[in-house]
Amino acid sequence: MAEQVNQRIEDMINELEQMRRTQLFDDEEIKEISRKRKEFEYHIQRRVKQKEDFVQYIAYELALLEDIALRRRRANLGEKKKDIEYAIAKRLNKVFKQFIYRFQNDIEIYFEYIKFCRSVGFEYAISGIIGQMLQIHGDKPKVWQLASKWESKEQNNLDNARNFLLKGIQRHPDSEVLYLELFDIELITLTFKTETDEDKEKLTKRADVIWRNGAKTIQNVKFLFSIFDLCAKYEIKNPFVDDIKKEIWSRRDSKDVWPYIASKELNGCHWEEIEEYADEDPAFSTEVNYFIGIYEEALQKFPDEALCTKYIHELLGANENVCSDHQRIKAVKHAWNYGNENGLLSNDMFAFGIEILKLENETSNDELMQILDSAAKRNSKLRSVWEEKILLSKPDEKKMLSVLQDAVKGLKSDDLLHLYNLVLDNVQSDTALKNLYKKFQNCENAVLLAIKPKLLQKMYEKSGIKAARDLYEDLVRTPPTQIDVHKNMIDIEMAQDKPNVKSIRKCYECAVQHHGTDNVDIWMRYMVFETENNPQATPAIYRRAVSMLKKELVDDFIKAQTLAKIK
Numbered sequence: 001m002a003e004q005v006n007q008r009i010e011d012m013i014n015e016l017e018q019m020r021r022t023q024l025f026d027d028e029e030i031k032e033i034s035r036k037r038k039e040f041e042y043h044i045q046r047r048v049k050q051k052e053d054f055v056q057y058i059a060y061e062l063a064l065l066e067d068i069a070l071r072r073r074r075a076n077l078g079e080k081k082k083d084i085e086y087a088i089a090k091r092l093n094k095v096f097k098q099f100i101y102r103f104q105n106d107i108e109i110y111f112e113y114i115k116f117c118r119s120v121g122f123e124y125a126i127s128g129i130i131g132q133m134l135q136i137h138g139d140k141p142k143v144w145q146l147a148s149k150w151e152s153k154e155q156n157n158l159d160n161a162r163n164f165l166l167k168g169i170q171r172h173p174d175s176e177v178l179y180l181e182l183f184d185i186e187l188i189t190l191t192f193k194t195e196t197d198e199d200k201e202k203l204t205k206r207a208d209v210i211w212r213n214g215a216k217t218i219q220n221v222k223f224l225f226s227i228f229d230l231c232a233k234y235e236i237k238n239p240f241v242d243d244i245k246k247e248i249w250s251r252r253d254s255k256d257v258w259p260y261i262a263s264k265e266l267n268g269c270h271w272e273e274i275e276e277y278a279d280e281d282p283a284f285s286t287e288v289n290y291f292i293g294i295y296e297e298a299l300q301k302f303p304d305e306a307l308c309t310k311y312i313h314e315l316l317g318a319n320e321n322v323c324s325d326h327q328r329i330k331a332v333k334h335a336w337n338y339g340n341e342n343g344l345l346s347n348d349m350f351a352f353g354i355e356i357l358k359l360e361n362e363t364s365n366d367e368l369m370q371i372l373d374s375a376a377k378r379n380s381k382l383r384s385v386w387e388e389k390i391l392l393s394k395p396d397e398k399k400m401l402s403v404l405q406d407a408v409k410g411l412k413s414d415d416l417l418h419l420y421n422l423v424l425d426n427v428q429s430d431t432a433l434k435n436l437y438k439k440f441q442n443c444e445n446a447v448l449l450a451i452k453p454k455l456l457q458k459m460y461e462k463s464g465i466k467a468a469r470d471l472y473e474d475l476v477r478t479p480p481t482q483i484d485v486h487k488n489m490i491d492i493e494m495a496q497d498k499p500n501v502k503s504i505r506k507c508y509e510c511a512v513q514h515h516g517t518d519n520v521d522i523w524m525r526y527m528v529f530e531t532e533n534n535p536q537a538t539p540a541i542y543r544r545a546v547s548m549l550k551k552e553l554v555d556d557f558i559k560a561q562t563l564a565k566i567k
Contacts, residue, residue, distance in 0.1 A: 423436060518550055
């Protein structure tokens with residue numbers, strides 16, 4: 001191994017000498033380059049090859065090439081490139097070949113090798129690299145696609161590109177990417193590379209055969225969408241395009257077909273078959289009427305929230321050439337009403353529509369409540385419905401609590417928690433707050449325990465310290481309680497003009513009783529409190545903390561105490 005490394009180092013002598021003569025690098029820098037290369041050579045010549053050794057060696061040499069280019073620009077120096085840069089590139093080429101030989105199953109190495117060859121002008125070698133890659137990785141359709149793209153985009157050789165794809169399809173007859181790439185090449189040739197009618201006819205037949213064969217093998221209707229999109233891209237008007245449209249329509253049992261055809265209507269591509277579903281509403285353009293007709297027929301066949309959301313979103317993004325801003329808003333409202341009346345709106349879409357109604361300011365509160373009541377009957381799981389009903393009922397707190405009670409029956413835990421927090425934020429009277437607490441007590445939903453800290457704070461703000469203490473006692477008697485319940489009560493007690501030390505100590509005792517095994521912070525706070533009020537009690541609290549905390553937390557507590565004493 002040493003002999004091989006020394007031979008390679010000797011081969012670099014001329015290159016290093018030219019670096020010195022051209023003053024690209026000084027003597028110390030050249031010694032460092034030589035040392036690094038020797039180190040890398042030893043690494044890649046080891047019996048057990050490591051991928052990282054090759055990666056680091058290649059990265060170093062590529063960085064060196066960039067550094068040389070930068071120094072040449074600064075010195076305005078152009079001589080000896082063959083002896084320096086070309087020599088480095090040749091050696092890197094050998095390293096890459098060795099790299100691939102040792103790790104030929106790693107496809108990323110081939111890509112890096114191709115990028116390197118392009119960067120140093122070794123394009124002639126790329127076809128060979130691709131051929132080698134296909135021998136090893138021909139089981140991957142993307143590799144055949146890469147080979148085709150290289151020939152078509154970089155070499156401008158569509159025949160070779162086509163041949164790669166045909167061979168790839170032989171191995172992967174159900175590959176969408178290969179069929180689409182092949183169809184794309186045929187359309188490029190048909191559009192830009194043909195001159196005689198005879199050639200056009202020949203290529204038209206070939207393109208027709210390709211999409212039909214693909215459609216027979218690939219049942220995914222989105223493959224047909226991609227085929228049709230390619231025809232639209234190159235503005236192909238040949239008869240086979242109508243056949244593609246018919247094939248798409250024949251698969252209308254698939255939910256995806258309807259929104260695809262609808263979106264094409266807005267882009268000026270029409271399916272005659274859908275005309276029976278459209279109304280001639282003079283408020284909208286023909287394209288928008290077709291679009292609405294297709295979607296609403298689809299929503300009857302496939303009543304789906306996601307499809308309805310897509311319906312509204314696509315109208316929002318409609319181009320100005322098919323509808324004005326006024327028409328767009330009107331069409332969106334029409335779509336939203338359709339979704340609302342049929343119970344097809346998602347929570348976000350329902351909230352979106354309500355915001356539009358509010359902004360227009362043409363709907364009274366009573367009318368808005370009627371809309372919300374109807375929506376709640378159709379779909380009681382929409383959080384935004386209950387949210388809006390609560391906000392509309394804000395002036396009547398009794399009614400607001402009644403709405404909350406109705407919402408409990410159908411909502412998920414997180415949504416219900418959101419509504420309880422909303423009511424807490426908006427409740428004003430002591431009576432309403434106490435009634436809300438009663439509803440909370442009667443609710444069996446465990447997630448709602450999360451509102452206990454906020455409920456305690458609100459009770460203090462509305463009813464004073466006595467009511468807060470009573471509520472705290474009640475919460476402590478019905479565990480579990482969050483640590484924030486105890487912390488909030490401690491903060492409330494501390495905020496009094498004359499804090500009651502006995503009451504605060506009781507809160508700390510409750511806190512460590514419920515959370516003393518897994519919460520270091522509450523012990524720290526308790527010790528600070530007693531240090532200020534009864535220093536003789538702190539050693540006992542320290543011993544209790546060490547005995548109660550989980551083993552993995554004891555060290556954290558001791559460290560925290562030590563740091564606190566230092567401060």
